[in-house]
Amino acid sequence: MARVLVGVKRVIDYAVKVRVKPEKNGVVTQGVKHSMNPFDEIAVEEAVKLKEKKLAGEIVAVSVGPTQSQEVIRTALAMGADRGIHVEVPAAEYELLQPVHVSKILAKLALEEKADLVILGKQAIDDDANQTAQMTAAVLDWPQATFCNKVEKTDAGLTIVREIDGGLETIKTKTPAVLSADLRLNTPRYATLPNIMKAKKKPLKKVTPKDLGVDTTPRIEIISVEDPPVRQAGAVVADVDALVAKLKEGGHV
Numbered sequence: 341m342a343r344v345l346v347g348v349k350r351v352i353d354y355a356v357k358v359r360v361k362p363e364k365n366g367v368v369t370q371g372v373k374h375s376m377n378p379f380d381e382i383a384v385e386e387a388v389k390l391k392e393k394k395l396a397g398e399i400v401a402v403s404v405g406p407t408q409s410q411e412v413i414r415t416a417l418a419m420g421a422d423r424g425i426h427v428e429v430p431a432a433e434y435e436l437l438q439p440v441h442v443s444k445i446l447a448k449l450a451l452e453e454k455a456d457l458v459i460l461g462k463q464a465i466d467d468d469a470n471q472t473a474q475m476t477a478a479v480l481d482w483p484q485a486t487f488c489n490k491v492e493k494t495d496a497g498l499t500i501v502r503e504i505d506g507g508l509e510t511i512k513t514k515t516p517a518v519l520s521a522d523l524r525l526n527t528p529r530y531a532t533l534p535n536i537m538k539a540k541k542k543p544l545k546k547v548t549p550k551d552l553g554v555d556t557t558p559r560i561e562i563i564s565v566e567d568p569p570v571r572q573a574g575a576v577v578a579d580v581d582a583l584v585a586k587l588k589e590g591g592h593v
């Protein structure tokens with residue numbers, strides 16, 4: 341039965357107000373709450389659903405990052421993944437790691453693990469790259485179905501409904517393939533306490549990009565990171581004439 345590899349990224353929690361570092365070369369991550377990337381929770385849920393329907397045999401959760409990345413692997417294990425692989429990249433190096441590197445790592449693991457399906461989130465909410473699934477498929481030379489809204493197994497492979505601008509697109513693909521999960525694919529389950537306890541005993545292997553033969557030299561350099569512009573204060577005007585005059589003054593009409 342199919343083996344599914346799921347990518348789970350540890351990101352700053354969606355509810356945290358992100359602050360730019362004074363050096364303007366990134367955002368403050370220390371002492372900030374982190375969680376599994378929300379789209380990756382959806383990816384894990386889809387894999388668990390496939391397993392419950394006996395369409396998947398084993399689910400392997402992979403996270404690339406510093407030691408703390410193991411936390412999100414444990415969450416995936418508590419949601420129903422069978423084992424984890426932590427690809428350790430020290431924190432300082434991780435700040436420079438780019439989607440192309442993660443894609444090469446995931447592609448290598450997909451082959452090593454003889455995966456039939458790789459399911460990732462459509463986007464990581466920290467870098468908003470939306471690149472990893474596409475590049476993983478390219479490195480593997482496998483078909484890709486991104487922004488999945490519905491995944492159904494057929495005799496020939498998979499039928500997938502994708503979210504596209506202003507509508508839905510239905511496609512068919514053979515496996516092995518790479519999928520990326522969109523928001524409406526499912527509603528991820530919460531990990532229950534007994535499952536969190538059980539997850540502690542599930543196997544978690546540690547490897548490095550070097551073990552996998554992946555070069556993680558940065559391809560791009562971040563020049564600066566800026567906060568979004570602060571909204572200017574508004575002004576109250578006396579009447580419509582004053583409003584029109586103000587708009588003319590500002591060159592808006």
Ligand code: AMP
Pocket residue numbers: 346347348349350377379380383402403404405439442459460461462463464465467468469470471472473
């Ligand atoms: P991105 O291309 O960075 O927007 O990320 C898209 C998806 O790729 C994420 O939702 C994850 O499923 C996967 N991914 C990206 N970075 C990592 C990582 N460091 N570890 C595990 N999976 C990752």
